Amino acid sequence: MDPMRWFFILITAAILHACSSKPVIPxxxxxxxxxxxxxxQPxxxxxxxxxxxxxIxxxxxxxxxxxxxxxxxxxxDGHPDTDANTIGRFIxxxxxxxxTVEYAVGRLVTATGKLSEVRQGQVADSPYPFPILDCDEITLWPEHKSRPKPRIRFGFGASSGGGGFGSIGISF
Structure with a gap:
């Protein structure tokens, strides 16, 4: 196989790998x-x-x-849908x-494991029963950083300019 074909295959594979940012969830x-x-408790x-x-x-x-x-x-895909209503809290x-810097407050995670117990805890001043999930795997979802959207503007204009001279402008 010629070297250009291998080069094309490697570049294509690298691009496809870079585009796949979704973790695989069991x-x-x-x-x-x-x-x-x-x-x-089940x-x-x-x-x-x-x-x-x-x-939290x-x-x-x-x-x-x-x-x-x-x-x-x-x-x-196993990604938390934060637009929906909450379905409780767990540990x-x-x-x-x-x-703790990686698993920081506000990050999204998906946890897979077995329920071990329900432990009484507190949320603010109220008692709260926390189901404890002994995890086989915890998936930390990538942070989505907002990128500025490109601003493309098109404009056309015409004017007489007074004394008989006219002008036309085009801007992008």
Whole structure:
């Protein structure tokens, strides 16, 4: 095969790889929401559940990291739909250390794991039951930075200019 063909294939592959910014999310049960789990802990806690939302707080403990998440429904790609109504709060628990700068307040995550317990906690001054999800995987979604939109303007004009001279202008 000639070198130009290999070059074209490599460039095409690199461009396609650069354009794919969606993480791959494993399949899991999304039918049980954090609110349902908190009100009546399912008897079968061996099912993989998948919840996602916005990070409220990240805490590194001695052996695990706990991420408190305000949950939203997930779309078909597993991305939290923050335009929908919230479906509760939960704590994603991951063994080891997760960098709190990366898992910062306001970032979007999708967590996959098994429900281990429902722990009583506080939201402001109110008691709140937090379902605890022992995570096999936590997907941190890329931050979307707003880019300025290109501004393209077209204009046409004509004028007489007084003393018999006319002008036409074109601008872009």
């Amino acid at each position: 399949a899991a049960d999304r039918s049980i929401t954090p609110l349902k789990a908190a009100s009546s 008897s079968d806690s061996s099912n993989l559940l998948q919840w996602g939302g916005v990070i 707080e990240t805490r590194n403990l001695r052996e695990t990291t706990e991420i408190q998440i305000l949950a939203y429904p997930l779309d078909e 994603a628990q991951q063994p080891g250390y997760l960098e």
